[in-house]
Amino acid sequence: MTTNQISYVRANLVQPEPAPSSQVGLTHWLRTKLFATPKDIVFTVLAIAFLAYIIPPLVQWLFIHATWTGTDRTACLTVEQGGALPNGQSGACWAFVNAKFAQFMFGRYPSSEYWRPLLVLAAFTALLIPMLIPKAPFKGLNALLLFIVLPVVAFFLLLGGNFGLSHVETPLWGGLMVTLILSFCGIVVSLPFGILLALGRRSNMPVIKMLCTTFIEVIRGIPLITILFFASIMLPLFLPDGWTFDKFLRALVGVALFASAYMAEVIRGGLQAIPKGQYEGADSLGLNYWQKTRLIVLPQALKLVIPGIVNTFIGLFKDTSLVYIIGMFDLLGIVNLNQSDANWSTPVTPMTGYIFAGFIFWIFCFGMSRYSLFMERHLDTGHKK
Structure with missing residues (x-):
């Protein structure tokens, strides 16, 4: 073969060319996502019309005509010039939220002791952030501090009565602090208990399977309100004389047990989705039941669910x-x-309070949802990238 015959062979790959301008950008996205078909066009126009109808008055009520400062209800009842809506009503009473903000966060916890829940929150945040970052080091130590050490320290710090701290009874706890404590403890307890219940329900031992199945079906068949009533009112009746448990602790136990039953069924679905070959492959390696479950089955099942x-x-x-x-x-x-405070009783106070509470709940729930999608992509569980 002569030199002239191979002179056309490239020494380097051709650089990729950019996508056509008609296939990228905002125009392409609008054409493919919102105006691709006549049906899409109709629904897009209807959606835009609906948003144009509802958003302007909502923005006016929430922000433009809202009352932001004040010391009592008169601030939200007074309609300043140019500050009234067409129906003569004033906007949202954010002055009420501002005045009650500390109670919304800490309940009736003594204001002089706010540093205690704030310190717990700071420690919780400092431990949670590296726990949520997949590449952060010292995961074992971090988990030990977050799930074991922090709850114990927080209990003694918030309740007091020791180490020179004044005692703050749990009936004085409230607000977002109680919501976070109940949900965090419920999450921490329900996941491992749910795993054990799911494994027990799939066990070959009849007694273990019957006990786990009975617990799951009974708890799932009872409303949470009933469990809370039982834990708060009926449970003390079954205790020996002189024995009692704090009402807050009873609520923690009730919420954790309730969530564990639902978590067990979620995890059982993941266990059933694991192919039989994974179990057989683990058996062929000579792994015992717990090694097979911990190293092979659970990591795959948890990713799926x-x-x-x-x-x-x-x-x-x-x-x-x-x-x-x-x-x-x-x-x-x-x-x-x-809202029953006569100093802040106005027609717009209840709605303003509910909107504030709903927004706080939405922030936390949306954050958990976004982190779930991030973990799906990180673990490559089939999520579209």
């Missing part, structure tokens, strides 16, 4: 508002309690 696990966590976070029924004041409960 990440959406279901996070969905259970989100439901648990919102269900904590039901403790209001047994006389405990979480975020929503403390908002309801403060």
Whole structure:
């Protein structure tokens, strides 16, 4: 073969060319996502019309005509010049939220002791952030501090009565602090208990399987309100004379057990989705039951049910508002309690308080949802990238 015959062979690959301008950019996205077909065009136009109808008055009520400062209800009843809506009503009463903000966060916790829940929150945040970062080092130590050490330290710090700290009874706890404590403890307890219950329900030992199945079916068949009532009112009747448990602790136990039953079914679905060959392959390697479960089965099952696990966590976070029924004041409960304050009784106060509480719940739930999607992509569980 002569030199002239191979002179056309390239020594380097051709550099990729940019995509055509018609296939990228905002115009392409609008054409493919919103105006691709006549049906898409109709629904897009209807959606835009609906948003144009509802957003302007909502913005006016929430922000433009809202009352931001004030010391009592008269600030929200006074309609300043140019500050009235067409129906003569004033906008949202954010002055009420501003005045009651500390109670919305800490309930009736003594204001002079706010540093204690703030210190717990700072420690919780400092430990949670590296725990959520996949590449952060010292995961084992971080988990030990977050899930074991921090709850114990937080209990003694918030309750007091020791180490020179004044005692603060749990009935004085409230607001977002109670919501976070209940949901965090429920999440921490429900996941390992749910795993054990799911494994027990699939066990070949009849007694273990029957006990786990009975617990799951009974708890799932009872409303959370019933469990909270039982833990708060009926449980003390079964205890020996002189024995008692703090009502807050009873609520923690009730919420954790309730979430564990639902978590067990979510995880059982992941276990059933594992191909039989994975079990047989683990057996062929000579792994015992616990080695096979810990190293082979559970890592795959938990990845498959990440959406279901996070969905259970989100439901648990919102269900904590039901403790209001047994006389405990979480975020929503403390908002309801403060609406009965005659100094802030106006037609717009209840709606403003509910919007504030709903926004706080949405922030936490949306954050958990986004982190779930991030973990799906990180673990490559089939999520579209």
